[in-house]
Amino acid sequence: MTETINIFIGIVVLLGSLLSLVTTIGLIRLPDVYTRSHAASKSATLGVLLILVGALLYFWFADNYFSARLVLGIVFVFITAPVAGHLISRAAYYTNVPLWGETVQDDLKTKERPKTKKEVEKRQKVHTEA
């Protein structure tokens, strides 16, 4: 019983670290900010998640200690990582970081954006009222 659990935990932790490695390779190989943030927001999340789950299971079975903080950590990583990816790529887009040359389609270009300070304030006002 403990042996199988040990092997299982080993596999989970190894998978997590392999996923983190793949994320790093992705960060080096992929051509622009946006595709990189794909790699960073998905596989890094699952990688960290698997390592945390492995640690949780290990302390549960080895020391009989259920760490609620690890569970909280898992939940927090889950919620914050995609938001970070979204914010970074959004900030990149609005500071005119170019898309990769072979990008096929760009619908965001057609989105109307406020040009002047007045328009920005007007929109914010509408937003708070709605």
Next chain:
Amino acid sequence: MAFQILINVVIAFSWMFLKNQWAFPDFIIGYFWGLVILFLMRRFLPGRFYFERVLAAGRLFFLFLRELVLANVQVIRDILRPKLKIEPGIFAMPTELKSEWEITLLSLLITLTPGTLVMDISDDNKILYIHAMNIPDADQAVAEIKNTFEKAIMEVTR
């Protein structure tokens, strides 16, 4: 929904008072009978029977876990392929969801699913701008996934 949960807890406490037993298992039993009573009285309560929504939330969670694993398999394939074969792009997707809470949930789910990343949301909360890793196969498959996600979220919230 909150109102129904409150009623259920009150019923559970009444059960504990009736039995004059104050352990946690008695609370569980009382809560179960409260669920049964609420189910029988669902015609007189505002909104849907709330446990349906709890089940829908559970289904959404498992759908999400599955998509997360699939997303990672795809990202790994894209990254480790010897020759980079991706066609990234940004496409617009109209959404029917109204409240900001639902839209936040939807964009979190989209970001963690295969080959898509939410870039921006239009000011009137009607269009999501999504960056996709592979536009050709994304267009259709993604629209399908969006429908299942949107439906699952609506199951939970209304």
